[in-house]
Amino acid sequence: MASKYDGLARIIIQNVGGKANIISLTHCVTRLRFKLKDESKANTDILKSTDGIVTVMQTGGQYQIVIGNHVGAVYDTVCQVGHFTSDMKLAEEAVDEKKLSPGAALIDLISGTFLPVLGVLSGVGIIRGLLAVASFFGLLTATDGTYVILNAVGTSFFYFLPIILGMTAAEKMGGNKFIGISIGCSMCYPAIVELSNAEAIGTAFAGTIFATQYYTTFLGIPVLLPSGGYTSTVVPIIVAVFFAVKLEKLLQKVIPNVVKMFFVPLFTLIIIVPLTFLVIGPITGILCALITQLFNTIFGVSGLLAGAILGGMFQVFVIFGLHWGLTPLALTSMAAVGYDNIIPTAMPATFVQTATVLAIYLKSKDEKLKKVALPAFISGLFGITEPAIYGVTLPKKKPFVISCLASAVSGAIMGGLGVKRYSMGGLGIFALATYLNPETQSFYDVSWSVVAILVGMAVSFVITFITYKDEVKAEPTAAEVAAAEAE
Structure with missing residues (x-):
């Protein structure tokens, strides 16, 4: 049965260099993640301009096509159209796969292990x-x-x-x-x-x-x-x-x-x-005990500063896929001491990003931008910020910087007050349930998480709403008009 994403799937396969150029294909929450034999054969500009694709990222040895929340359906269609098996992996001997740097290889291993x-x-x-x-x-x-x-x-x-x-x-x-x-x-x-x-x-x-x-x-x-x-x-x-x-x-x-x-x-x-x-x-x-102790020492010295740095940088980590490196650290901390105080400093960043997008949606007169911003805002409330980052704030640059600074404020609150979470899982608003201490049944961590989120959202929303202006499209010059008429 034909899928409504058939056309998009064929465009994607063709413009990543064809089936013969694909080593493997997986997907995460919002992205198709290709490993290509030769990334120079991919038509990145064409893919970026294709309806249904938010943007394209080349990071960690992967060619990532950002789709959005419906990435699973697009992935299934790409596999069907290309006759790929699930999580296709060609025989290692048959693939001349380029070597990754140690850092990129580590992130690739961590993300590939946790994505499924x-x-x-x-x-x-x-x-x-x-x-x-x-x-x-x-x-x-x-x-x-x-x-x-x-x-x-x-x-x-x-x-x-x-x-x-x-x-x-x-x-x-x-x-x-x-x-x-x-x-x-x-x-x-x-x-x-x-x-x-x-x-x-x-x-x-x-x-x-x-x-x-x-x-x-x-x-x-x-x-x-x-x-x-x-x-x-x-x-x-x-x-x-x-x-x-x-x-x-x-x-x-x-x-x-x-x-x-x-x-x-x-x-x-x-x-x-x-x-x-x-x-x-x-x-x-x-090694895990030493790493856990290191983070506990850093937060003990200045939870405020540690929280500000992690909170402010988290969305940057997302862009480059580096946020996956925090997952094993958080799980290690939970296994060792029963809680995680690393990712809580970054949790409000997703909400801050949505507030930035909401301000742009309300302020902008650009109907095309508003059509992207509203779904991105809703998606962000549930912890998926790639549509907001790639579709709205990052292309505009200043809003992305504002969201990072506001996230640093929220992260500082979380780190300074020693907010912890006691279970992995849950994105966006659903993550709040994991901050309730199951032993003491204390709402301390939940309450301050909400405060940090609201403060960061307010800062980001107000500054963005005051400073944002739609880009003014320059009028064509007389020479450009004449050239167009001549064509």
């Missing part, structure tokens, strides 16, 4: 937030069957996150997703979790600053487990899968075809899983 689960991550986060609200107002108690079942939905996703990320990371890196799942399962296995809470049988690195109690051994080597095990963790599984994929590809080359099907997973798992518990897990655990 972003929608569900947000959904279950909202469920956890709403349950906290229902408990606060006495609508449900923790012993109610309704609460228990919904809490299972909201909590289990985070509890078994290593399994989920094991699959998506393996797919992103071109490995066997079931090997990734198996590594994640071993990290969440109940007996392993119970070991982390058992009585210590010894101390590793005794007499040093790295002295750590251990609860079991593997071939006589102490196994250092974090408190509570590896459930809900992020970095250890991604690093473990990275090495698993490298080993898997090596084994694919040396193991005979007749036994490859089961010997490759066998040797990969029997090497990587113990390595994860003995080396990868402890090392990444130390």
